[in-house]
Amino acid sequence: MDNEGIVSLFFARDENAIREARQAHGRALAALALRILGDSRDAEECVSDGLFRAWNTIPPQQPRDLGAFLAKIVRGLAIDRLRAREAQKRGAGEYCLSLEELSECVGGTDTAFEQGALTEAIGDYLRSLSPQARWIFLRRYFWFERVEDIARAGGFTQSKVKSTLSRARKGLREHLEKEGFDL
Amino acid sequence: MKTENILDAMGALEESMLMESLPQKRRNFRPLAAVAILAAALCVTAGAAYLIAPAIVPKGDRQMVQMEYGGVDWPEGKAEELLARAEKQRAVSKMPLTRFDSLEEMEADLELELLDNDLRTQEQCHYQVFGNANSRIDIFVYYYPWDGNAVSHDAGDLRVSIMAYVNPAAGEGIGWVLPQKKVTEWTQTSVYQMTHLDTAARIYCDKDGAQAWFVKDGIGYEVSCRGGVQVMQMVLDSFHY
Structure with missing residues (x-):
């Protein structure tokens, strides 16, 4: 079933919506959660929780793309x-690696800012990137994919992915500073 | 601000933007049309060498390849023929192409690559640029590691050098790959022939692929070739190394 059909099931309050959504997107969602958590059972629970939350939010929300939503x-x-999780701050997993990589973008201190404004600034910055750089950046820091997997999916060398990410992080820092964020 | 804030903020990005990057979708970043033929010429160096070198060079005298095609006078129709073959090879290998907005950005990218491959010092990395005196063809040679006048060769690492012949004004170029131990001889010959530089094409090869950097009309480009090592091995085989 396509996304539009699944969303229609949500709107009709048909519980098949969850089954269909899991069938269509469950694998990708579980992979995403697994890259963050490093534990397949936790990842599966996250997917189930996520589908339940979707059930509670659609409607009124109407996602443009169910997968991304x-x-x-x-x-x-x-x-x-x-x-x-306690003592997991610097554990394994792509999430923690991503945190380390992004540390060059920020100072690491508690500062006051508006989360929505930060999202908007990051969105603006990503829109200014080339489609290729944006794709690589999102695959790494939204989807938490490994560099080698990104390289394989995009047809790049790993070193190219790394250098693109490095440039993008540097650019993000400069953009946020320009936008007045206290990094 | 903390790094977690960045990742949290990314979690609220517009879905339309995230849709572009869904993991189920594979992307094939195809070459820019405007420089496709130049990219092709650079990136299929291996294939071109395989195709042309044995045909035009007497066995045991491979330097003649450079002498003939690195000089001013290309044989009638030969450049067009080689470029057509290069374009065909490019289409097969589906090489992605990155465009940089400035030369500085491209230079930075190159430096990152070098660092990433543990080529950290000037002593280890060396490149030279040669230009043809008549500006017909400009040549750039990049190779590593560099050890004075000799290029060391690590047989276990399959490090090879790529030579490219580029004529940006005509939008054409061609090149090929040789083992480093032969590059030294080639370079010594070339130094006397080539005297100035207008435009550079930068070629760089690493273990997981082949990459090329080059400049056209003041804009830098990078080309990546998947499976570059395998292609190069084919060329080495063709030269009986």
């Missing part, structure tokens, strides 16, 4: 779950 939910849930 569910990914945002599951990604957030997985990160929350990871943070809840």
Whole structure:
């Protein structure tokens, strides 16, 4: 079933919506959660929680793309779950590696800012990138994919992916500073 | 601000933007049409060498390849023929192409590559640029590691050098690959022939692929070739190394 049909099931309050959504997107969502959590059972629970949350939010929300919509939910849930784990701050997994990489973009101190404004600034910055650089950046820092997997999927060498990410991180820092964020 | 804030903020990005990057979707970043033929010429160096060198060079006298095609006078129709073959090879290998907005950006990218491959010092890395005196063809040779006048050769690492012949004004070029131990001889010959530089094509090869950097009309481009090592091995085989 396509995304439009699945969303229609949500709107009709048909519980098949969850089954169809899991069938269509469950694998990608579980992979995303697994890259963050490093534990398949936790990842599966995150997917289930995410689908349940989607059930509670559609309607009134009407996602433009169900896959991306569910990914945002599951990604957030997985990160929350990871943070809840004690002594996991610098554990394994692509999430933690991503944190380390992005540390060059920020100072690491508690500063006041508006989360929505930060999202908007990051979105603006990503829109200014080439489609290729944006694709690589999102695959790494939204989907938490490994560099080698990104390289394989995009037809690049790993070193190219790394250098693209490095440039993008540097550019992001400059953009956020220009936008007045206290890094 | 903390790094977690960045990742959290990314979690709220517009779905339309995220849709572009869904993991189920594989992307094939195809070459820019405007420089496709130049990219092709650079990136299929291996294939071109395989195709042309044995045909035009007497066995045991491979330097003649450079002498003939690195000089001013290309045989009638030969450049067109080689470029057609190069384009065909490019279409097969589906090489992606990256465009840089500035030469500085391209230079930075090159430096990152070198660092990433543990080529950290000037002593280890060396490149030279040669230009043809009549500006018909400009040549750039990049190779590593560099050890004075000799290029060391690590047989276990399959490090080879690529030579490219580029004529940006005509939008054409061709090149090929040789083992480093032969590059030294080739370079010594070339130094006397080539005297100035207008435009550079930069070629760089690493273990997981072949990459080329070059400049056209003041804009830098990078080309990546998947499976470059395998292609190069084919060329080495063709030269009986």
